[in-house]
Amino acid sequence: MAIYGQMDNHNGYRPKMLVYKNLKNKDVLKHFNERFNELEHLFNNAKVIMSPYAAARDISNYNTILDSLYKVKNNQDVKSLLLNNGLEVTGQAYGRLDNSFHISDDDDVSSYKAKAQAEIGWDLINSKFYQKEAKTKQILYGNEVDRLQQFKKQNENVFDDSQNKIIEMYNYYLAVTMTHRLKNLDILNEASQLMLEQDRVATDQTMDLMNEKIDLEYQLSQTYNAEALDKQPLFIIKPTMLVVDTLALMNLVKDNMGSKIITANQKMLENRKQLTNYLSTTKLTPFFRVSSYWTSKDRLSKNLDLGVRFTIPLWNQTKSKKHSIDVQSALLELQRTTDNEQLRSICLQQLNIIDKLNQSVSVEAIHMRQLKKYVEIRKKAYAQNQNGYNYIVRMQEYNQLLKGTERLCHLMLNRQMALINIEKTIGADVKYLTREVDL
Numbered sequence: 001m002a003i004y005g006q007m008d009n010h011n012g013y014r015p016k017m018l019v020y021k022n023l024k025n026k027d028v029l030k031h032f033n034e035r036f037n038e039l040e041h042l043f044n045n046a047k048v049i050m051s052p053y054a055a056a057r058d059i060s061n062y063n064t065i066l067d068s069l070y071k072v073k074n075n076q077d078v079k080s081l082l083l084n085n086g087l088e089v090t091g092q093a094y095g096r097l098d099n100s101f102h103i104s105d106d107d108d109v110s111s112y113k114a115k116a117q118a119e120i121g122w123d124l125i126n127s128k129f130y131q132k133e134a135k136t137k138q139i140l141y142g143n144e145v146d147r148l149q150q151f152k153k154q155n156e157n158v159f160d161d162s163q164n165k166i167i168e169m170y171n172y173y174l175a176v177t178m179t180h181r182l183k184n185l186d187i188l189n190e191a192s193q194l195m196l197e198q199d200r201v202a203t204d205q206t207m208d209l210m211n212e213k214i215d216l217e218y219q220l221s222q223t224y225n226a227e228a229l230d231k232q233p234l235f236i237i238k239p240t241m242l243v244v245d246t247l248a249l250m251n252l253v254k255d256n257m258g259s260k261i262i263t264a265n266q267k268m269l270e271n272r273k274q275l276t277n278y279l280s281t282t283k284l285t286p287f288f289r290v291s292s293y294w295t296s297k298d299r300l301s302k303n304l305d306l307g308v309r310f311t312i313p314l315w316n317q318t319k320s321k322k323h324s325i326d327v328q329s330a331l332l333e334l335q336r337t338t339d340n341e342q343l344r345s346i347c348l349q350q351l352n353i354i355d356k357l358n359q360s361v362s363v364e365a366i367h368m369r370q371l372k373k374y375v376e377i378r379k380k381a382y383a384q385n386q387n388g389y390n391y392i393v394r395m396q397e398y399n400q401l402l403k404g405t406e407r408l409c410h411l412m413l414n415r416q417m418a419l420i421n422i423e424k425t426i427g428a429d430v431k432y433l434t435r436e437v438d439l
Helices: 025-044 060-082 132-197 205-223 244-253 257-275 318-382 392-425
Strands: 002-008 012-018 047-049 089-096 112-122 236-239 238-246 281-293 300-311 436-437
Touching: 025 132, 025 392, 060 132, 112 300, 132 205, 132 236, 132 257, 132 392, 236 392, 238 318, 238 392, 244 318, 244 392, 257 318, 318 392
Parallel strands: 047 236
Antiparallel strands: 002 012, 089 112, 112 281, 238 436, 281 300
C-alpha cells in the first residue's frame, strides 16, 4: 500500500490518496491487528477534560486600566473647572480720525487724539463660583457615560475573542478524534478493496466507505489545520449538565450594560435641568477700568472707572428647555423598556437552547456508556476467538465510539456558544451564575 499526503501551509489539510498494491489477506489482517492495539491504548489512555470555558478569557486587567484612566480624566476635568475663577483682562488702544476729516468739535473735554484702556472683569455666572456642584456633576456624569460606552464596546470584542478561542479549542479536540477515525477508515477502505477484488463485497458498500472517508476529510479540512494529529491522545470532554441561575440572570438582564448607560445619561439630563435657568443666560460682569487719553492739546489724561456690565435677554427659554430634557429622559426610559424586553427574549431563547442541549448531552452520555460496555463485552469475545470474528465489524465498533465522542464535543460546544451569546447580549460575564453537574 502506498500513501500520499501532505500539509499545505496555505491551503491547510489535504486529504491522502491511498493506492493499494498487491493486497494480501495477511497484510490486511496485520494492519487491523496493529490498529486494534493502537485503539486499545488510545481509549485506555484517553484524557477526560472539563469544558474549556473558564480559561478562555480575562478582562479584569483591561477594566482596571480603563477605570484608572477615567479616574485621572475626572480629576483633570474637575481641576480645569476649578481653575476658572471668572477673572478676565481686556484692553484696547486706538487713535481718532476726527481731525483728519475735519469733524471734530475741538471740545477740550471730549476731544482726544488717541486712547488706551485696560480693565479687569469678573464673569461671575460663567465661573466656578456659580453652580459649582452641578457643573462638577455634569463633568463626572459625562465621563461616566463615555466610560460605560467604551467598556461595552471592549466587552463585545472580548466576548467575540472568547468565542473564537473556545471554538478553536473544541475544534482541536474534534480534529484529533476525526483524525483517529480517518485512520480507521483507511484500513476499512483497504479491506474493502481487497474484498472487492475477490468479489466478496458489494460495490455500494465500498462506495459508502469511500464517501464517508471523503466527508470526514472535508470536515477535517474545515475544522483544524495541524500535523501529526493521529499521534495525539484522545480527548473526551466530560459530559455535564449546565445549570443556569435563571432568576439571577433575569435580574442581570434588567441591569445590563445598555441600561447602565441609559441611567448615566438620565442622571446627566437631570443635572442639566439644574443648570438650565434664566440667570445662566444672563451675563453680569463687575469691572475695574483704567483709561489713558492723549488729548487734542497734546496732554495726557487718565481715568479710573468702577462699574458693571450686564446682558439680560428679553426672552426666556428655560421652561421649554426643561420640558425638552424631561421628554428626552422619557424617551431613554422607553428605550430601556424596549431593549430589556428584547434582551430578555433573546436570553430566554438561548436558555431554551441550553436546556435542549443538556438533554442531548445526557442522552449521548448514556449512549456512550452503553457503547463502551458493549465494546468491552465484544473485546472479551474477540480475545477468545482470535481468528473467527469479523475484523470490519470490530473496527466499525471503535468508529462508533469515536463518532459518539465527536457528537458529544459538538453538543457541548454548541451549549457553550449559547452561553456566550447570553453574555454578548447583556454585556456581562455570567459564568458565576452557572454550574456544571456531572452526568
